[in-house]
Each structure stands twice: as C-alpha cells, then as structure tokens.
Amino acid sequence: MSKIYVSTTVNGRPEDVLCEAHQTLLDLLRDEIGLTGTKEGCGTGDCGACTVLLDDRLVCSCLVLAPEADGKEITTVEGIADSQDGLHVVQQKLLEHAALQCGVCTPGFVVAAKALLDRDPNPDEKTIRYWLAGNLCRCTGYDKIIRAVQDAAQELTPTK
Amino acid sequence: MSNFGYVAPATVEETLAVLQQATDQGQRTQILAGGTDVIVQFRSLDNSHRLFVDIKSLKETNDVRIENEHIFVGAAIPSGVLNENAELKALFPGLLEAADLIGSTQIQGRASIGGNLCNSSPAGDTIPALIVNSALCVLATNEGTRTVPTENFVTGVGRNCLAAHEFLLGFQIPRPSAGTGDAYLRFIPRTEMDIAVAGAAVSLTINHDGICERARVSIGAVAPTPLLVSSAAEALVGTTADEDALQQAAQACSDAAQPITDKRGTVEYRRKVVGVLCRRAGTIARDRALSNRN
Ligand SMILES: Cc1cc2nc3c(=O)[nH]c(=O)nc-3n(C[C@H](O)[C@H](O)[C@H](O)COP(=O)(O)OP(=O)(O)OC[C@H]3O[C@@H](n4cnc5c(N)ncnc54)[C@H](O)[C@@H]3O)c2cc1C
Ligand code: FES
Ligand code: FES
Numbered sequence: 036m037s038k039i040y041v042s043t044t045v046n047g048r049p050e051d052v053l054c055e056a057h058q059t060l061l062d063l064l065r066d067e068i069g070l071t072g073t074k075e076g077c078g079t080g081d082c083g084a085c086t087v088l089l090d091d092r093l094v095c096s097c098l099v100l101a102p103e104a105d106g107k108e109i110t111t112v113e114g115i116a117d118s119q120d121g122l123h124v125v126q127q128k129l130l131e132h133a134a135l136q137c138g139v140c141t142p143g144f145v146v147a148a149k150a151l152l153d154r155d156p157n158p159d160e161k162t163i164r165y166w167l168a169g170n171l172c173r174c175t176g177y178d179k180i181i182r183a184v185q186d187a188a189q190e191l192t193p194t195k
Numbered sequence: 196m197s198n199f200g201y202v203a204p205a206t207v208e209e210t211l212a213v214l215q216q217a218t219d220q221g222q223r224t225q226i227l228a229g230g231t232d233v234i235v236q237f238r239s240l241d242n243s244h245r246l247f248v249d250i251k252s253l254k255e256t257n258d259v260r261i262e263n264e265h266i267f268v269g270a271a272i273p274s275g276v277l278n279e280n281a282e283l284k285a286l287f288p289g290l291l292e293a294a295d296l297i298g299s300t301q302i303q304g305r306a307s308i309g310g311n312l313c314n315s316s317p318a319g320d321t322i323p324a325l326i327v328n329s330a331l332c333v334l335a336t337n338e339g340t341r342t343v344p345t346e347n348f349v350t351g352v353g354r355n356c357l358a359a360h361e362f363l364l365g366f367q368i369p370r371p372s373a374g375t376g377d378a379y380l381r382f383i384p385r386t387e388m389d390i391a392v393a394g395a396a397v398s399l400t401i402n403h404d405g406i407c408e409r410a411r412v413s414i415g416a417v418a419p420t421p422l423l424v425s426s427a428a429e430a431l432v433g434t435t436a437d438e439d440a441l442q443q444a445a446q447a448c449s450d451a452a453q454p455i456t457d458k459r460g461t462v463e464y465r466r467k468v469v470g471v472l473c474r475r476a477g478t479i480a481r482d483r484a485l486s487n488r489n
Contacts, residue, residue: 080231089304094301
C-alpha cells in the first residue's frame with residue numbers, strides 16, 4: 036500500500052511527513068522527523084522512555100500509530116526547554132540532584148514530570164510516585180528523581 | 196503487495212462500510228481504540244498484514260450521556276478522561292477505579308474500557324465491574340445497533356461475540372437506584388502495573404430497612420472468561436450484607452472459580468484469594484450503598 040501523508044505539529048512546528056500504517060509515532064519522531072530525544076526502551080508500553088504529550092495527554096509514543104498523529108499537537112523532550120529561559124525547572128533540578136546516570140530514561144521523566152507539575156504544581160510524594168510509576172529507570176533507584184521533582188515543585192510554589 | 200493500512204472513519208456508517216468492504220475483499224481488519232493491546236500484540240505476537248480501523252474519531256465512541264434512566268459511556272474514551280468526569284465517578288466509583296487500575300499515567304491517556312472488554316482477556320480489570328453494573332454493550336452492525344449484556348460478551352480467552360463487520364459503540368448502564376454501591380478489587384503481586392491474579396466486583400442495593408434487595412457479583416482472572424456469580428448474589432439478597440453473608444458470598448466465588456496454575460498463582464491460591472476479594476469488595480460496596488440511601 037502507498038505511504039500515508041501525515042500533517043502534524045511537533046513542539047509548535049508544523050511537520051509534513053510520509054509514513055507506513057504500521058509505524059509508530061516513536062518511529063515517526065526519531066526516524067522521519069529526526070527528533071531522537073525520545074527513546075525506545077521496551078516498545079511495549081512498560082518503560083515510559085518514549086513518553087510524549089499528544090494533544091496535552093501523556094502517552095507512550097511506542098503505542099501510538101504514526102498516522103494517528105495527523106492533525107495532532109505533539110510535545111517531545113526537545114520542546115520542554117525554552118530558548119530564552121533555558122532549561123525547564125524539572126530539567127534543572129534533575130541535573131542538580133544528579134538524578135540520572137545513563138540518561139536513557141530521562142527524556143521520559145522530564146516530559147512526564149513537567150506534565151504533572153502543569154496539572155498540579157504542588158503534588159505530594161505519593162502523587163509523584165504514582166504519576167511516574169510508568170517511567171522505569173535501571174540506574175538511579177528513583178529516589179533522586181523523586182527528590183528532584185519535589186524540589187522543582189517547591190520552586191514553582193515557594194509558599195509551601 | 197505490502198498490505199498495511201490505516202483509516203480513521205468519521206461516521207459509524209463509514210466505519211461499517213470500511214469493515215464490510217475489507218471483509219468482502221478478504222483483507223484482515225483490526226479495530227483500533229487506544230492501541231495499548233493492539234500495538235503490543237502486533238509487536239510481540241502477530242505482525243501480519245491488516246487494515247487498522249481507528250474508531251476514535253467517531254462521536255458515538257467518545258460520547259458520555261448521563262440521562263434519567265441510563266448512562267451511556269463511549270467505548271473509546273481513555274480511562275484518564277473518564278476519571279476526570281466527577282459525575283461518572285460518583286455514579287460508578289467501582290467501575291472507574293477498575294479503569295484507573297489499568298497501566299500507568301501514559302497507558303491511561305489511551306486505554307479504553309471498550310478496548311479492555313473487546314480484548315477479552317480473562318484478567319481484563321473493567322469487565323467484572325461492567326458486569327455488576329448490568330452494562331449492556333451497544334454494538335454497531337449493518338442492521339443497526341444491537342445490545343448484548345456484558346456477561347455474555349466474552350466467549351473464551353481472547354474471544355467474544357463480535358462478528359467481523361461489527362464493533363462496539365459503548366455501554367448503556369442503568370442509572371443506579373438510591374442505596375446502590377459498587378466496588379472492584381484485584382490482587383497483584385506488585386502495587387502498580389501488573390496483571391490480576393484474581394479480581395472481584397460487587398454491586399448491591401440496600402433499602403431503608405437495611406436489607407440488601409439486589410446484588411451482583413462478578414469475578415475475573417479465575418476462569419477462561421470473567422464470570423457473573425449468581426450464587427454469591429443470592430447469598431447477599433435478603434440479608435444486611437453482614438460479615439456472615441459476605442463470607443457466604445466469598446465461599447460461592449471460591450466455588451465458582453475455575454482457575455489455572457501459572458507464574459502468578461496456583462489453583463488453590465486463586466480460589467482462596469478470589470473469595471477474600473469478594474468479601475472485601477462487598478464491604479466497600481455495602482458501605483457505599485449505605486451512604487447513597489439518603
Ligand atoms: C503497560 C501496560 C499495562 C497494562 N495494564 C493492564 C491492567 O492492569 N489491567 C488490564 O485489564 N489491562 C491492562 N493492560 C492492557 C490494556 O491496556 C487494556 O486492555 C486496555 O483497556 C485496552 O484498551 P485500548 O483502548 O488500548 O484497546 P486497543 O488496544 O485499541 O484494543 C484492544 C482490542 O479490542 C479491540 N477493540 C477495541 N475497541 C473496540 C471497539 N470499540 N469495537 C470492537 N473492537 C474493539 C481491538 O481490535 C483489540 O482487539 C495493560 C497494557 C499495558 C501496555
Ligand atoms: S519504549 Fe514505549 S514504553 Fe518503553
Ligand atoms: S538513568 Fe539510566 S535508566 Fe535512568
């Protein structure tokens with residue numbers, strides 16, 4: 036069958052690409068659009084390394100078909116830092132807390148944690164842990180990641 | 196010929212026409228909702244050619260209609276979206292908790308209760324909760340819509356009553372009467388992200404004299420399909436749903452289970468656990484029912 040034309044918006048930029056019906060959004064982002072920040076850990080929805088926002092909802096891009104991106108707005112880790120303000124506070128805090136080693140899980144954690152703080156700038160530890168339960172990390176033991184997100188929340192709501 | 200395709204029809208009629216045409220041409224079709232089973236299985240079990248028919252663009256599959264007698268819930272609504280609907284949560288807390296158990300935040304951005312039912316796994320978490328709420332499955336067919344009670348929908352492991360050119364639009368659920376409460380509990384070895392070893396859902400209605408007038412009990416992951424356990428319901432009706440009655444309902448669930456032994460648990464263990472879950476879910480459902488009597 037012929038390729039499918041997909042017109043989508045990634046990090047605010049229009050992208051017009053051709054894809055196959057059975058490619059995933061993760062393949063589309065990495066292989067067709069060239070945004071390799073989003074990682075593939077498992078390809079089966081278990082690890083969260085491929086996390087992106089699809090029309091403002093957190094999804095595993097490995098479990099979205101590429102043609103489903105047509106007409107949608109996608110945010111990847113490349114769209115989180117701001118060219119003027121620099122790193123997002125979540126990214127800054129992950130750095131400060133040394134909350135990464137190999138870094139393969141980090142883009143997923145950044146996108147997921149930012150989405151949480153956008154909804155709830157003042158989450159408790161349990162909320163953070165449940166929200167991030169679909170993001171696996173084989174290196175850090177999670178604790179530093181949770182502390183970094185708590186610290187980022189503190190910075191966003193200093194009155195806490 | 197490489198034969199993968201993807202279509203996202205805009206109407207029910209168009210969807211049925213696509214399904215019919217593909218069936219006539221001998222092309223395999225697969226309905227796509229949130230894709231959290233479809234894409235995992237495509238990758239790990241069977242990557243053969245097919246036409247993906249995405250039903251997420253249809254008005255009907257995304258609809259929530261809360262009416263006097265019935266509530267309609269579209270088949271394709273992600274569980275994360277359902278759980279943001281306070282009215283639905285107040286009506287069917289047990290069903291929404293079951294949906295909320297499925298996967299991580301990311302999975303909940305996609306996974307639907309329609310997909311959970313149509314995947315027809317013995318361990319599908321929302322199926323017992325749909326059954327105890329007497330949900331009718333509303334199917335789109337070439338002859339118009341037809342309805343099937345949820346307890347009759349799943350016919351075997353991964354099998355259901357859908358014909359090749361039919362699909363699920365959503366669920367029609369009777370509005371719970373005053374004094375009704377539901378609950379669903381499952382047991383998993385971890386605290387998050389796992390498949391049920393056993394699950395039990397209970398819905399009951401308690402009248403002003405404190406007597407249980409109506410009960411439905413359903414168990415999951417302990418038989419080839421989720422089961423409606425009428426003997427457990429009978430043990431509750433006419434009682435105050437006290438510890439004794441709940442213990443009898445629990446025993447009825449253990450007796451009705453036909454579990455298998457696998458890495459998640461043995462036959463004996465599953466039988467015991469499903470009874471415990473019935474008793475605990477029954478306690479929650481009873482307390483909810485009592486607080487809904489007004
Ligand atoms: C990491 C992870 C964790 C999970 N955890 C759980 C869990 O805890 N409990 C659990 O029960 N499941 C779990 N699942 C499985 C899955 O997420 C659920 O079954 C989910 O509800 C499926 O919904 P979906 O919308 O993604 O369905 P899809 O994958 O789109 O579809 C599932 C099946 O139903 C068919 N289908 C879908 N919608 C329709 C329709 N409207 N009409 C006809 N056929 C249809 C499809 O063709 C397919 O066969 C998990 C999956 C993953 C990846
Ligand atoms: S690569 Fe998508 S969840 Fe692991
Ligand atoms: S830093 Fe290596 S997986 Fe998280």
